[in-house]
Amino acid sequence: MSHEKGRLPTVDAALEQFSRVAVSLDIEQKLEARLQEFLRQPESQRVPSRPVTPRASRRQFMRSSIAVGLATLVLAALFVAFGSRDAWAQVAKTVRSKPWVRFTFQTPKGTAVPNGHPAPETRETWVSVEHKVAAGRMGQTAHFIDLARQVCYDYDPRTKSLSLWQTRDQDVGIDFLDTLLGLIAGGDDELKLSRTPIKIVGRTRSEVQDGNRRWIEFKFDCRNPPQEFLMIVRVDPETQLPVQLRTTERLSPNNPAVEQTVVIDYPETGPSDIYALGVPRNAPIVDQRRSRKTENGEEIKTFLTAYVQARKKPFEPFSMTVLASLPEKDFSEIYQAIRGRDDGRDVRLEEAKPEDLFEITRKVRAGQITRAEDVDRAEWWKQQIAGLTFTPTQQFYNGLLPNRVGYPAELMEAKTPSPIDNPDCHVTLDRHPRLGPPGTVLLNIRVETTIGNDLFFWIAPEKDYLVLRQEIHYSKDRLAWHNLTRIIDKVEQSPKGRWYATKLRYGRIEKHGDDLPAESVKPRLPLTGMEIGPVSTVVYRYLVEFK
Numbered sequence: 001m002s003h004e005k006g007r008l009p010t011v012d013a014a015l016e017q018f019s020r021v022a023v024s025l026d027i028e029q030k031l032e033a034r035l036q037e038f039l040r041q042p043e044s045q046r047v048p049s050r051p052v053t054p055r056a057s058r059r060q061f062m063r064s065s066i067a068v069g070l071a072t073l074v075l076a077a078l079f080v081a082f083g084s085r086d087a088w089a090q091v092a093k094t095v096r097s098k099p100w101v102r103f104t105f106q107t108p109k110g111t112a113v114p115n116g117h118p119a120p121e122t123r124e125t126w127v128s129v130e131h132k133v134a135a136g137r138m139g140q141t142a143h144f145i146d147l148a149r150q151v152c153y154d155y156d157p158r159t160k161s162l163s164l165w166q167t168r169d170q171d172v173g174i175d176f177l178d179t180l181l182g183l184i185a186g187g188d189d190e191l192k193l194s195r196t197p198i199k200i201v202g203r204t205r206s207e208v209q210d211g212n213r214r215w216i217e218f219k220f221d222c223r224n225p226p227q228e229f230l231m232i233v234r235v236d237p238e239t240q241l242p243v244q245l246r247t248t249e250r251l252s253p254n255n256p257a258v259e260q261t262v263v264i265d266y267p268e269t270g271p272s273d274i275y276a277l278g279v280p281r282n283a284p285i286v287d288q289r290r291s292r293k294t295e296n297g298e299e300i301k302t303f304l305t306a307y308v309q310a311r312k313k314p315f316e317p318f319s320m321t322v323l324a325s326l327p328e329k330d331f332s333e334i335y336q337a338i339r340g341r342d343d344g345r346d347v348r349l350e351e352a353k354p355e356d357l358f359e360i361t362r363k364v365r366a367g368q369i370t371r372a373e374d375v376d377r378a379e380w381w382k383q384q385i386a387g388l389t390f391t392p393t394q395q396f397y398n399g400l401l402p403n404r405v406g407y408p409a410e411l412m413e414a415k416t417p418s419p420i421d422n423p424d425c426h427v428t429l430d431r432h433p434r435l436g437p438p439g440t441v442l443l444n445i446r447v448e449t450t451i452g453n454d455l456f457f458w459i460a461p462e463k464d465y466l467v468l469r470q471e472i473h474y475s476k477d478r479l480a481w482h483n484l485t486r487i488i489d490k491v492e493q494s495p496k497g498r499w500y501a502t503k504l505r506y507g508r509i510e511k512h513g514d515d516l517p518a519e520s521v522k523p524r525l526p527l528t529g530m531e532i533g534p535v536s537t538v539v540y541r542y543l544v545e546f547k
Helices: 011-018 025-038 054-062 064-069 071-082 085-096 176-186 297-311 354-365 377-384
Strands: 101-105 123-128 133-138 141-146 151-156 161-166 199-210 213-224 227-236 241-247 260-265 285-287 318-325 336-342 347-352 390-392 425-430 441-447 454-460 466-473 483-493 499-507 538-546
Touching: 085 241, 297 425, 297 441, 318 377, 336 354, 347 354, 377 538, 466 499
Parallel strands: 161 285
Antiparallel strands: 101 123, 101 260, 123 133, 133 141, 141 151, 151 161, 199 213, 213 227, 227 241, 241 260, 318 336, 318 538, 336 347, 347 390, 425 441, 441 454, 454 466, 466 483, 483 499, 499 538
């Protein structure tokens, strides 16, 4: 990508890009310092911006309120060289301390937007640095950005559906912030900009009196040939918080320059998801994310090396109780109980007798033992089995230890060579799978033999590479119900930060990607002589204590 030197990118464009990148506080501070250095460089000629497709134009408008809403978060970065640096540093620090920032648009009625329709009366934007989210509502249209997961949702009231995008797939035509962050990380002294047509040609800072209140205002003269417009930011000198943003930028080329006003306030709460913006919870989701599937052997090996290192991460000494139930029973009854402990040198496991567990269940059914409805059922069972006799066992040594259950034996035991090196294996890695738990990477190992197997592992890199879901299909044609599926529904962190499973489901599914059955199922399959009996899902709860 080619870049040209210049003085300052478009505020709107930079804010658009900022909405796609999660920036930590230390990076913001470095970015601010580099921008101060950069703004001392001479200007250069403008590079024409790339053409915008109709779809991109629609998405850009849908995100326009989000972009302006992010203004306060980057005021220090964009404007620090145009006024008092200390004042803007304090503004940035104060805004970052607020749990939510809300922007309410006050565009005059009748003002047309790029699609030719009147501007919606309801235009609001929320931003939270603490929660790493941004959200916007324009009439019935809604937009939600999850900066932590790098995904965003668009709600279209015409189709009554949600579109799910990876933030990197939102083509906004610039890579300004990516360039800056890369240069900061690389220590490059020469700062280069991506394409931007807008320039700041003048700036002033003044104190204004409005009624009986005094304000600080920063005025910026902007040029986006052939358009020229003003942007004015009003700051409360007592709180050091921006309270208003005004701009005369046209919303479409043929419209007169009408001043738009954005009121800024700081509520304690904001929308936690797209549905909090009034989107129906039954709205279908259309996954628009681009798959990032690769067969590159070196890339997959690097990923598997990180997986092995995470699997070897130390786990503190612990004791545990593991209980097994059926989904329809939801731990009102259990049929298996295992206790164990690991002191770092030795692992000991013991199992309760099934008949003893059934006796407790019988007494509950007969009313001889009562259980309050508001108690955690697994914790209640842990107390009930405390006096039972347990027999030593090693049956579940590899399968149910909390530090092992997320690393299945089928995916590379220590002595097993990488599947990449096995000529009978076809391996792919999909960094943005359409199915599976959020935040996971899908590793698919297809065994190319006469019988063949298909193995799927959804791995969560940010949670110590735990396999949150796996499917092992015992035929490369993925025949119905011919598989074993395991799903980790809940995880927690040990005192030293190691992720482990606290709830696990195990069973079979009819077809790839299905959820495990919530009750026993009798598959209806052609008679083959290899019939499958009723399929039941087993649910495991982990109660772990650390020494």
